[in-house]
Every structure is written in structure tokens, then in C-alpha cells.
Amino acid sequence: MDSLPQELIDKIIDNLPQPGFLFFSYSLVAKRWRRRSQQRAFDAISFSSEDDLNRWWTNIPQDSDGIPSYVHFLKTQHITTWNDPALFARVFKNFTSLAILFLYETRVYGGLPGLILRGEFGKRITALYLWSSFGSPATTMSTILSLPNLKKLWIKDYKITLGEPLSTHPVTPPREPLDSLIFQGGTGGVAESLTESRVISRYLSLNMDVPGTEQLIMISSKTVVGLSLYGV
Amino acid sequence: MIVTGLPDASVERIAPPIDLPSLPALDSLSIGLRVDRPSRFLIKILRSIFSAPLLTTISFTHHEWLNLDKPSGSWEDVDRCLVGMAERTRVEGGLSVTLKQWPEGKVVWGGFLREFREAGGEIKTDSRGWFR
Numbered sequence: 001m002d003s004l005p006q007e008l009i010d011k012i013i014d015n016l017p018q019p020g021f022l023f024f025s026y027s028l029v030a031k032r033w034r035r036r037s038q039q040r041a042f043d044a045i046s047f048s049s050e051d052d053l054n055r056w057w058t059n060i061p062q063d064s065d066g067i068p069s070y071v072h073f074l075k076t077q078h079i080t081t082w083n084d085p086a087l088f089a090r091v092f093k094n095f096t097s098l099a100i101l102f103l104y105e106t107r108v109y110g111g112l113p114g115l116i117l118r119g120e121f122g123k124r125i126t127a128l129y130l131w132s133s134f135g136s137p138a139t140t141m142s143t144i145l146s147l148p149n150l151k152k153l154w155i156k157d158y159k160i161t162l163g164e165p166l167s168t169h170p171v172t173p174p175r176e177p178l179d180s181l182i183f184q185g186g187t188g189g190v191a192e193s194l195t196e197s198r199v200i201s202r203y204l205s206l207n208m209d210v211p212g213t214e215q216l217i218m219i220s221s222k223t224v225v226g227l228s229l230y231g232v
Numbered sequence: 233m234i235v236t237g238l239p240d241a242s243v244e245r246i247a248p249p250i251d252l253p254s255l256p257a258l259d260s261l262s263i264g265l266r267v268d269r270p271s272r273f274l275i276k277i278l279r280s281i282f283s284a285p286l287l288t289t290i291s292f293t294h295h296e297w298l299n300l301d302k303p304s305g306s307w308e309d310v311d312r313c314l315v316g317m318a319e320r321t322r323v324e325g326g327l328s329v330t331l332k333q334w335p336e337g338k339v340v341w342g343g344f345l346r347e348f349r350e351a352g353g354e355i356k357t358d359s360r361g362w363f364r
Contacts, residue, residue, distance in 0.1 A: 202257075214252070214277055221253040229277060230264030230293075 010036045044073035050084055053091050068094035075102040082109050093120045100127040108135030113142035127152040136163020137189070141197040151179040153199070160188030177201050177223045185210050195219055204228065254283035264293040 013026055013036045027037035047053050060067050074095060082088055088109050101122070108130070115121040125147050135143075137160050144153060181201035183191065191212035200220040205228040206213045217224065261284075 208277060214280070217255075217277065218252060221255050223257060224255060225257050226260045226262070227255070227258060228262035228264065 006032060009033060013037055013040065038067055039070040042067050042070040044075075045071055046075035046077060048076075048078050050079065050082065050087065053087055054084075057087065057091050062090075062094050064094070064096070069096045071095050072097055073100045073102070074098055075104060076106045077104040079106045081107060085109065085111050089115060089120075095121070097124060098122065099124055100129070101125050102129040102131070103133045104129075104131045106133045108133060108139050108143055110136070110139050113139060113146050116143065116146040116148075122147050123149065125150060127154070129154045129156075130158045131156040132158070134159035134161050136161055137193050138163065140190075141193050141199075144194075144199060145197055152182075153178055153180070153201075154182040154184075155186060155190060155194075156182075156184040158186035158190050160186065160190050160193055177220065179203060181205070181216070181220075183207060183210070183213065183216060191216060202226070206230075252277070252280040252282065254285075255281065255287075256283075256285065258284045258287050260289040260291070261287060262291045262293070 009032055013033060016026060027034045027041065029037075045056075047056070062068060068091075089111060092112075092115060098121075112121070126149055128144065128147065128150055130140075131154070140158075140160060144150070178199065178201040180203045181194075181199065182205040183194070184205075185207050189212075191210055192215070195212070195215040195218075198219055199216075200223055202220075202223050203226040204216060204220055204224055206216060208214075208229050217227065261281075263278075
């Protein structure tokens with residue numbers, strides 16, 4: 001085993017049976033198995049409460065090139081309040097490789113745009129899913145617009161809540177259009193906020209039963225290559 | 233507001249087309265229906281597309297498009313919308329039109345419409361308003 005190059009060991013691990021929990025066992029086979037196994041084990045994680053975040057912070061070493069940097073897909077679900085903003089910031093800042101952020105039934109944390117704009121979070125995020133989640137106009141749109149490498153945005157049953165209006169938080173529009181915007185409905189003026197913020201895309205998939213959706217076609221009219229429309 | 237007759241002889245009020253700008257890069261248009269007729273918003277958009285010079289593909293997806301000999305009312309609705317759109321839409325090439333099964337996406341019918349070339353061009357339809 002000692003004579004095998006690390007690349008070959010990594011290949012062996014990559015070809016082992018895939019269920020995520022098995023990678024925790026593989027990480028115990030040998031010291032040289034640990035890093036790759038942990039990279040696979042922690043590739044995708046989810047938090048269902050602030051307690052989960054707290055346990056992660058307490059139990060997982062927070063080295064800059066350690067386990068948090070192995071996370072590429074992060075899902076939060078059923079977190080409707082953030083009682084400890086400092087905890088959120090501490091934990092999220094260490095996800096330096098995160099590519100996909102999936103917020104499900106989650107309040108978009110008000111400090112998220114600040115973390116992104118200061119370069120402390122989200123540099124590598126390419127896909128953002130906002131499903132059955134909610135947030136103020138300013139927080140929601142600032143989050144969307146400030147992610148520097150965002151390519152895909154999928155909004156489903158999102159709710160814009162009362163809070164700071166978008167106009168109180170000047171934001172910088174993305175330099176490039178998104179590759180893909182999927183809008184499957186929302187309330188509180190989601191389509192209008194996306195329009196006002198000029199979230200444009202090359203591919204649009206739109207639920208035409210949501211009033212205001214046609215405005216999203218108008219602002220992307222110069223760039224849209226693929227248009228997918230459906231309605232009930 | 234204008235009034236559009238639908239196949240079951242009911243009458244539905246459809247908002248007039250919006251002032252949609254040209255879609256100069258649009259290559260493909262996909263339309264999905266989940267129930268038996270397109271929504272008024274979808275119809276409004278179809279009626280509003282007036283310039284899509286690079287459009288090459290239109291695909292439809294619907295649960296019930298399994299038997300093309302007995303197409304559902306929704307197909308007639310959308311087909312009629314498309315003809316309406318064609319009367320004022322400028323497309324530089326012909327159009328490929330496909331019907332797909334949901335959810336597999338299997339193409340159950342496909343055709344190429346050479347006549348879909350210019351606004352007000354020769355859009356050949358049968359007596360029911362279908363493409364020929």
C-alpha cells in the first residue's frame with residue numbers, strides 16, 4: 001500500500017461503492033485513505049437547524065484546507081429564523097469550495113450579502129436554489145446579484161417578505177447574464193424584484209401563471225437563447 | 233381586451249399582446265402544459281412574440297399527447313396560438329416543431345415547417361386552423 005502513488009489510491013476510493021456513509025468507513029482504512037474519503041463523504045451536506053450548525057462548528061475541525069473546504073453542495077432546510085448570526089457567519093465562511101447553495105424552507109440570512117460582498121463567502125458558488133424560502137427584498141436580491149460566479153438560479157415558491165426595500169441597498173448587477181434562470185413561482189413581488197434588479201439570463205424557464213413573469217422575458221430579450229414556458 | 237373562442241365553444245378573455253421586444257438570439261422555444269389548455273398568460277406571450285429571427289425549434293410537452301389521431305383540446309389551442317403567432321412573427325429559416333411525452337421527453341411527433349419563413353408568409357393550415 002505504501003508504494004502506491006496517492007493518485008491511484010484516490011482512484012480506488014472513487015471507484016468504491018458510492019453511498020455517502022461508506023466513505024466515513026473508508027477514511028479509517030489507512031491514513032492515506034483519509035483525505036480522499038473525507039472529501040467524498042463531505043462533498044454534500046445539509047443542516048436542518050441552527051443546532052446542526054452548532055454541532056458542525058463544535059465537532060468538525062475548521063482548518064482552512066480541511067473538511068469544510070471539501071463541501072461543494074450545501075442544503076439548509078426548515079430554518080425559519082437565525083438566532084445566532086455570528087454562528088452562521090463563522091460556519092459559512094469556511095465553505096471555501098462551495099459550488100451549490102440550496103435553501104429550502106429557509107429564511108435567507110440578512111447578513112449573507114455582506115459576507116459575499118466582503119469576499120468571505122460564495123466566491124465559487126455557481127448555482128443557487130431558493131425553494132419555498134423567504135427573505136426581504138434587499139437581502140434576497142443583494143444575495144443573488146453579489147455572488148460573483150453565479151450561473152444558475154432556480155426559484156420555486158419563494159416569498160418576498162416585508163423588510164428593507166431593494167432601493168435602500170444599492171447593489172452591483174452581475175457583469176454577465178446567468179446561464180439559466182428557472183422561475184417556478186413566488187409571492188410578494190418576486191418577479192418584479194428580479195425585473196427591477198435586472199437579473200437576465202441566456203436560458204429562461206418560466207411559470208406563466210405568475211403575473212409579472214413576462215417582464216423577465218423583456219429584460220432578457222437580447223440575450224435569451226432558450227425559452228421554456230409552461231402554465232396550468 | 234380581445235375575445236378568443238376556445239374549442240369547447242367557451243369564450244375566454246385574453247389580454248392583448250404585450251410590447252415584447254425582438255428576441256434576436258432565441259434559438260428554441262419550449263412550451264409545457266400541465267392541464268387541458270394553455271393559460272391566458274402563456275397565450276399572451278405567444279401572441280406577443282413578433283421577431284425571433286434565429287428561432288429553429290419549438291417543442292411542446294403535455295401529459296395527454298399520446299394519441300395524435302385524437303389530439304386533445306390543448307393541442308388545438310396551442311396550435312391555433314402558434315398560427316396566430318406565425319402571422320406576425322418573422323423567422324428567417326423554417327421551424328422544427330416537436331411534440332414530446334411527459335415526463336420522459338420522448339419525441340412522439342416532429343415536423344419541419346418550411347413556410348414559417350416570414351411574417352404574413354404562407355402559413356398553410358387546414359380548416360380547423362392546424363398546421364399542414
